[in-house]
Amino acid sequence: MMKICLFWHRRDLRLHDNAGLAAALASELPVVPLFIYDQDILDYLPAKADARLTYIVDEVERLAQATEAAGGTFLARFGKPVEVLEALVEELEIAAVHTNEDYEPYATKRDAAVGQMLRQHGVDFLLYKDQVVFAKDEILTKSGTVPKVFGAYHKSFLAKLTDDLLLPYGSREAFRAENLHRLAPAKTGSRPTLASLGFERLEQYVPIADLPAEEVVRNYHNTRNTPALQNGTARISVQLRFGTLSVRQVMRQAKALNPKLLAEIIWRDFFMMLLWHYPITATEAYDPKMRQVPYRNNEAEFQAWCEGRTGYPLVDAGMRELNATGYLPNRVRMTVAGFLVKHLFIDWRWGEQYFADKLLDYELANNVGNWQWMAGTGAISAPWFRVYSPENQLAQVDPELKYVKRWVPEVGTRDYPAPIVEHKFARDRAVEAIRAARIAAS
Ligand SMILES: Cc1cc2nc3c(=O)[nH]c(=O)nc-3n(C[C@H](O)[C@H](O)[C@H](O)COP(=O)(O)OP(=O)(O)OC[C@H]3O[C@@H](n4cnc5c(N)ncnc54)[C@H](O)[C@@H]3O)c2cc1C
Incomplete structure (x- = not known):
């Protein structure tokens, strides 16, 4: 049987300008592209209708069709990456697996395990900087x-x-039949669909295509x-x-x-x-002095924040946009995050998790980095005593309430709640509690 190599797509669902794919196509072995629906990630998705998975399935399907049109075979599998790859190595004549680097803590551990398993089978595991x-x-x-x-x-x-x-990188130009390998249909298997993965379609915010x-x-x-x-x-x-x-x-x-x-x-x-x-910052404050902050973590107030019922129009508009679309502009992300960690004095990890469940662009490094920035806990942060006034923010970014009225039509009427907490009181409460925690920790 002919030796082949795999190109394993992860966070690089494209043919063009793809470092690892270009390298695989330039190697002397014909390429079979692969995508793995990672069971370890899918098991943690909070809802059965998931916009991110919908997006991924559509993009994988697009890649699969482009591969077939170019004369190759695209493999898509569901399972734990080490096990899926090991089964493929046992079934096919694979000499190398190419993929692009991923720097998240989970991904670096997964890739170390995959590399070890592949080397035991005498298969090269080659990683490229692309992201x-x-x-x-x-x-x-x-x-x-x-x-x-x-x-x-x-x-x-x-x-x-x-x-x-x-x-x-010239990956799209090299994506031609002579650099690809077509497997016998019996070896290809069927590609998972949303339904076979146990999920439902959800289209929220649709990103621009180019x-x-x-x-x-x-x-x-x-x-x-x-x-x-x-x-x-x-x-x-x-x-x-x-x-x-x-x-x-x-x-x-x-x-x-x-x-x-x-x-x-x-x-x-x-x-x-x-x-x-600093992989520890995925779940812990970077600054040790900020690890014992006595957050209030009031469940009812957290729920009001999640649902956009705080009585602060910019915060509420933001949370409602996030819930409805899976997207939020940066300036409003900063307002809602600052409000949660300072005004409601709730642990930044609660907000980080909520964003992780909702954002279509959810990205561990960006999400954690920005949440820790807003909480004043990160390797790089706004000063911990800085507390932005949500009213001043509103006056700066949406003085005519055009954005707010799109998401909170009842603003200014009796149906709109009074502010959940007063700004100056909340600011002093958070600053004093953080100051005391920092002194106690030093
Ligand atoms: C609390 C909070 C959480 C966030 N969580 C995420 C997240 O999970 N995923 C995510 O991609 N971004 C996150 N951001 C950063 C930023 O809000 C989004 O990248 C941006 O709003 C996406 O819209 P855009 O592409 O139109 O951004 P633009 O403003 O047009 O910026 C272009 C690109 O630059 C990068 N970028 C912009 N601002 C930032 C920033 N502050 N930090 C890092 N990269 C940035 C992004 O890749 C963005 O797509 C977060 C920001 C905050 C304040």
Whole structure:
């Protein structure tokens, strides 16, 4: 039987500009692309109708059809990755498995286990940097430590960012019959569907299929803090999450047209780098002095926040948009997060988990990084004593209530609740409690 290699798609559901796929196609072995619906992840999805899984199944199907049209076979399986790959290695003549690096704590452990199993079978496991432009410790401070100031990281990033680092990999061009392998139908198996996986279809926010319009990118710095605008931001987070756009592609566009947008995309690399260095921050405050903060964790108030019933219009509009669409503009994410951790004085992990369940662009590094930033607990954070007034935020970003009225039509009527807590009282309560906890911990 002919030796083949697998290309294992994970967070890179695209044919174009894909580092690992390009390398597999350039190797001397014909390629069979693969996607695994990871049982360990699916078992934890909170609801049977899941917009993320719907998106993934659609994109995997698109890849499968493109592979067949090009003359190859696409494999899709459900199970635990180590077991699925081991079964494939026993069934097919696989000499190598190529895939792109993933820096989350779960993924690094999974890949270590997969690598070990494959090596025992004499199969190479080859990983490539694709998801970010600079990974792991490629950017350090002058003294060789992990950068914890975004300004300095951003400066080093730009100094290292040559145009050739953003050149596309030629994976789509090489995706041709002579580089692919067609398996006998008996070996292909059927591809899982949403129904066979035990899920239902849910379409919420539908991401743009390609790069944002040039006009959106050019105006980004003026429009990014106006949530009433549908196109005020680039709206590329879902595509970056699942890799239907490549980070090089979006950085090329932003580098040419808008340095502010480029800086925001660099935050993504920054948080992924921090999580890789400090995997503990996925569940713990980075700052040990912030690990014993006596959060109130009032269940009823948490529920009011989740449902958009706090009596603060911008917070409520945001939570209702999140619940209805699985998306929320950054400025409103900051408002709702700040309100939960400071005004209601609820553990940032509760909010992080709620976002993880709801966001279509949910991304561990970005979510944890931003929640810890808002809570003042992270490797990089807003000062712990900073408490934004939700009323001032509203006056700045939505003075005419255009955004708020879209989601909270009853605002200003008797049907709208009174504020759940008074701003100054809540601010003082949180600041004093955190101050005392920090003193006790030092
Ligand atoms: C509490 C909180 C939780 C968040 N959780 C997530 C999450 O789970 N997944 C996620 O992708 N983003 C998260 N963000 C960051 C940011 O809000 C979203 O990336 C952004 O709103 C997505 O919309 P966009 O693509 O139009 O963004 P744009 O403003 O157009 O930015 C373009 C891209 O830059 C990156 N980016 C922008 N802002 C940030 C930021 N603050 N941190 C890291 N990367 C950024 C994203 O990849 C984004 O798609 C969170 C922010 C906050 C305050």
